[in-house]
Amino acid sequence: MPELPEVETVVRGLRRCLIGETISSVTIYWARSIARLDPEQFIAQLTGRTVRKVDRRGKWIVVRLDDGQGLLVHLRMTGQLLLEPAPCPDDDYTRVVFNLKSGRRLRFSDMRKFGRLILTDNPGDVLDELGPEPLGEAFTLERFEHMMAERRGRVKSLLLDQRFLAGLGNIYVNEALWKARIHPLRPANSLSSGEVAALYRAVRSTLHAAIGEGGTTLENGNFRQADGAAGEFASQLLAYGHEGEPCPCCGARIERITVGQRGTYVCPACQPSPAAES
DNA sequence: AAAGCACCCTGTACGC
């Protein structure tokens, strides 16, 4: 499931190979992948455009075009943006294909059809709703302390809320909370300043490490880099997906609980439950 | 503000 490190990895791949490319034609196989615009408008407005920049904001891929428009791509669960040579077979899940003047093509594949493409003059309409970038300079420990202090919801749900903090998903929230030894059900404003600092460091170090490995490709193979390669961070996941296995820190068995309808992995010893404490 | 749920989808894993 693409989260910040996976999206960053895709963006870096596209930045290397897509900038300067001109779109010669667009084919849409699943119209609902396109949000806001009719497929005909989407095609008409993209044909002939040249890619100027590729950026990331949260889990959004932001492709800046020569006419000032932005193509926003959200991969959701199973989306992939693949840059390929033109004579290349589609998979069963190809939803949109951008043919490029160089002869290559950019293909949007998405098994579960949750991904979305938005072409807009005002990317801010979408991106300004997001919380701070966890790896950005503006996201200081001091700011995080203030953010946490005024919220009393469950810390895990809060970290997953893209308006609170942009880019985290279920995998990295699980890892960061385990690393910081904080139970996911703890109210955000119940964390000590030491715990907030540990969580801040855990979030950032986990994201940096995952980006360094090119993201996480689980056994289902859902995530692919822009060149089709897998990410290598899965072997470094210490809690996520490890139900019943010994905690790498203390040896207790990792448990799987549900928080906000999401699978959640905790070490009962390292991450004491708030209910058990009170 | 917080929490729950239905929805959007489909592959996988299960029970019978």
Next chain:
DNA sequence: TGCGTACAGGGTGCTT
């Protein structure tokens, strides 16, 4: 074999 069902997940939108 094969059918039916539950589940997984990010985000949106609605209700409580």
